[in-house]
Structure formats: structure tokens, C-alpha cells
Amino acid sequence: MPVILGIESSCDETSAAICIDSSVVSNVITSQSIHAAYGGVVPELASRVHQQNIIPAVQQAILTAKVTKNDIDAVSFTRGPGLLGALLVGVSFAKAFALARNLPLIEVNHMQAHIMANFIEAPKPRFPFICLTVSGGHTQIVLVKTDFDFEIIGQTLDDAAGEAMDKTSRILGLPYPGGPLIDKYARTGNPEAFHFPEPQIPGLNFSFSGLKTAFLYFVRDKVAANPDFLKENMNDLCASIEKRIATILINKLKKAADQYQIKEIALAGGVSANTGLRNLLQQTADQQHWNCYIPAFEYCTDNAAMIAMTGYYKFLKQDFVGQQIAPLARMQF
Structure with missing residues (x-):
């Protein structure tokens, strides 16, 4: 019964989720209102707000799921596509968390994860x-x-x-x-x-x-x-x-x-x-x-539930990556 932590930071939502044996049990999404004044997402500002939000989002996802850090079996994260600086925050956190706890890393293509959101709930x-x-x-x-x-x-x-x-x-x-x-x-x-x-x-x-x-x-x-x-x-x-x-x-x-x-x-x-x-x-x-x-509305926009769900299916295949992994702004299928 693998427990997967999912991390999403491709644009202006910082999100963390926990998936236990193909069931999403928490999905925390923190949006960024700072961009409204500029009429669109400002990449540098997005990166800075991700840095502020990533740890609280992960902590809340773990608490909501009623698990501990010791229960997590793998960390899945959005590698791309997306804003490079924003991706870098999520990738760096995932690598550090996995390294500190000796956990496998699972890279996820953001667009493939959107498709896999259809597997979060039945039918x-x-x-x-x-x-x-x-x-x-x-x-x-x-x-x-x-x-x-x-x-x-x-x-x-x-x-x-x-x-x-x-x-x-x-x-x-x-x-x-x-x-x-x-x-x-x-x-x-x-x-x-x-x-x-x-x-x-x-x-x-x-x-x-x-x-x-x-x-x-x-x-x-x-x-x-x-x-x-x-x-x-x-x-x-x-x-x-x-x-x-x-x-x-x-x-x-x-x-x-x-x-x-x-x-x-x-x-x-x-x-x-x-x-x-x-x-x-x-x-x-x-x-x-x-x-x-x-998908339900909460799984349509950018969210970590789809990242954790995709990570679960990759975990079953033992499809892991190493610490040398880097974000890809234009990641292809």
C-alpha cells in the first residue's frame, strides 16, 4: 500500500497531495493572488511565492492525510512543462525531501498528469x-x-x-x-x-x-x-x-x-x-x-493530486529518477 507525496509548482499554484494505494487522501492547493495586478503570471514573482508556500502546503497535505513523513514511500513531482523558475522550486524541494529520507524520486510530465486526473475518481x-x-x-x-x-x-x-x-x-x-x-x-x-x-x-x-x-x-x-x-x-x-x-x-x-x-x-x-x-x-x-x-473541478486546474496519482502508477512500475534530475520548461510527452 504505497504512500506517494505529490508536488506541483509548474505555474502559479503551489500544491501538495498524498495518494495511498491509488486513493487521493489530501490535495492542498495554494493560489497566488499577486499576479492580478499585472494581468497575468509574472514568472519571477511566481517563483518567490512558491518558495513561501511549498513547506506549509506539504505539511498541510501530510496532516490532512493523517500520515507522517515516515509513512511516505516515494516523492513524485512535476518536472515540466511550465515556468522554469516555478518548476525549480518544486523539483528542488522534492529532491531534498527524498534525499533526506532516502526515498525514490518520480518525475511527472504535467500534461500527462492532467490526463491521469481522470483516474483519481470512479468511473x-x-x-x-x-x-x-x-x-x-x-x-x-x-x-x-x-x-x-x-x-x-x-x-x-x-x-x-x-x-x-x-x-x-x-x-x-x-x-x-x-x-x-x-x-x-x-x-x-x-x-x-x-x-x-x-x-x-x-x-x-x-x-x-x-x-x-x-x-x-x-x-x-x-x-x-x-x-x-x-x-x-x-x-x-x-x-x-x-x-x-x-x-x-x-x-x-x-x-x-x-x-x-x-x-x-x-x-x-x-x-x-x-x-x-x-x-x-x-x-x-x-x-x-x-x-x-x-474530472471533478478541483482536479482540472493545476493540482498535486494528479501528480501523486501519476506517481502511484509509476511507482508500481518502479520508474524512478536520480538526484541529477533537472526541470524542463518545454518537456515533451
């Missing part, structure tokens, strides 16, 4: 399955053949879906982080009020840069004609752009499911917390007769 997807992974930095369609046998079959050619959400929220004058606010306002808006173009990208790849530009020019022209346009139409604008981003994602996912003849479909990544996307995926799953898997 769990059956192999092979297709996972739509959407976050602020990545948008991918991944064919998951077995645990740790991943193949990216589609991805964004420019901006990620989460970045598109953040940029459109900034165009609307919403404070950072804008994605959750678009979700909030969209709930009382009309998604058919305004129509934005769907990029015609061949295959299973995505593009969101053209949509951002179209949205920018649309808002600019409307505000020029009516200075109160944003105030009068905020909910409808949020609902309409949210629907367009969601339909772009789901249309490609449908194409992938048809191409590979797979009906086991999962969702992962920070943007998978978006209510509109979750609802559209569930509706599509009902229509297409898919078996659909969506």
Missing part, C-alpha cells in the same frame, strides 16, 4: 481512450493507448484555448484571471447573440489566433459605434465567445473519435473546468453514445 476510462486536454498553455487531442503510452494526434498550431479565453476576457476589460469570469457571465447570457468564425484547419489540429483577432475587431467596431456596448452586452458576449471556443474543441474531438473509432472520451486540463465546455461535451457524448469522463 475511470478504459484503454484505449481519447482525451481532449485544454489549458492556458496547451490544447491537445491525445490518444491514450495504455497508461503512459500517449500519442498526440492533434494540437494547436498557435494559441491555446485557455489563452484565447484569457485574451478575449482582456479585450472585454475583465480582470485577471478572466477565464472564470467569462464562465460566470456566460451562464446568464445568450450564446446565440453573436456569431464568431470557426477556423478551418485541416485534420485534428487547432488554431485560435484568428478567432482572437476577429473578436478584437468586432468589439472595437461595436464600441466605436456605442460606447456602452460592453456594459450592455457583457453576458451575451461571454456566452457567445465561450460557445465558439467550446464548439471548435468539440468538433475536432468528434472528428478524432470517428477517425479512430473510439467511444471512450475524456476531458482534462484547466479549461475543462469551464461549465460551457463540460456541458457541450456531455451533450455530445449523449448524442454520439460516448462513455464520457470529466
Whole structure:
């Protein structure tokens, strides 16, 4: 019954979790409000706040799990991708903790961990399955053949879906982080009020840069004609752009499911917390007769539970790394 400590510090959440025999028993997430004043994550500030938060987060995770440091069998950590300075804090802590207690180290790819978040709670997807992974930095369609046998079959050619959400929220004058606010306002808006173009990208790849530009020019022209346009139409604008981003994602996912003849479909990544996307995926799953898997909200955004869960499966394979390991900002699958 292995006890795995998970450490996550890839961006602006400091998180620690404990997984005992495939069950997550604690998941502590500390967010950083300092970045709101700058409209986005400032890497240097993120690193400094991680240094302040890492020890309290780990202590709280251990206390909540009702275990001791002596019970821990291995330390799993996010090696990448992410902000290099932020990753360095988590990697350094994991190495020091493991060295001090003579424990094995388990490196985890952050994007693979998002996919493995679907294994934290039942029901769990059956192999092979297709996972739509959407976050602020990545948008991918991944064919998951077995645990740790991943193949990216589609991805964004420019901006990620989460970045598109953040940029459109900034165009609307919403404070950072804008994605959750678009979700909030969209709930009382009309998604058919305004129509934005769907990029015609061949295959299973995505593009969101053209949509951002179209949205920018649309808002600019409307505000020029009516200075109160944003105030009068905020909910409808949020609902309409949210629907367009969601339909772009789901249309490609449908194409992938048809191409590979797979009906086991999962969702992962920070943007998978978006209510509109979750609802559209569930509706599509009902229509297409898919078996659909969506993690709980707390396991969608960056968290250590997914790192600990991934670490558990790697522990079973004795897939360990040495103390020479270093973070990788652009770590590949």
C-alpha cells in the first residue's frame, strides 16, 4: 500500500497531495493572488511565492492525510512543462525531501498528469481512450493507448484555448484571471447573440489566433459605434465567445473519435473546468453514445493530486529518477 507525496509548482499554484494505494487522501492547493495586478503570471514573482508556500502546503497535505513523513514511500513531482523558475522550486524541494529520507524520486510530465486526473475518481476510462486536454498553455487531442503510452494526434498550431479565453476576457476589460469570469457571465447570457468564425484547419489540429483577432475587431467596431456596448452586452458576449471556443474543441474531438473509432472520451486540463465546455461535451457524448469522463473541478486546474496519482502508477512500475534530475520548461510527452 504505497504512500506517494505529490508536488506541483509548474505555474502559479503551489500544491501538495498524498495518494495511498491509488486513493487521493489530501490535495492542498495554494493560489497566488499577486499576479492580478499585472494581468497575468509574472514568472519571477511566481517563483518567490512558491518558495513561501511549498513547506506549509506539504505539511498541510501530510496532516490532512493523517500520515507522517515516515509513512511516505516515494516523492513524485512535476518536472515540466511550465515556468522554469516555478518548476525549480518544486523539483528542488522534492529532491531534498527524498534525499533526506532516502526515498525514490518520480518525475511527472504535467500534461500527462492532467490526463491521469481522470483516474483519481470512479468511473475511470478504459484503454484505449481519447482525451481532449485544454489549458492556458496547451490544447491537445491525445490518444491514450495504455497508461503512459500517449500519442498526440492533434494540437494547436498557435494559441491555446485557455489563452484565447484569457485574451478575449482582456479585450472585454475583465480582470485577471478572466477565464472564470467569462464562465460566470456566460451562464446568464445568450450564446446565440453573436456569431464568431470557426477556423478551418485541416485534420485534428487547432488554431485560435484568428478567432482572437476577429473578436478584437468586432468589439472595437461595436464600441466605436456605442460606447456602452460592453456594459450592455457583457453576458451575451461571454456566452457567445465561450460557445465558439467550446464548439471548435468539440468538433475536432468528434472528428478524432470517428477517425479512430473510439467511444471512450475524456476531458482534462484547466479549461475543462469551464461549465460551457463540460456541458457541450456531455451533450455530445449523449448524442454520439460516448462513455464520457470529466474530472471533478478541483482536479482540472493545476493540482498535486494528479501528480501523486501519476506517481502511484509509476511507482508500481518502479520508474524512478536520480538526484541529477533537472526541470524542463518545454518537456515533451
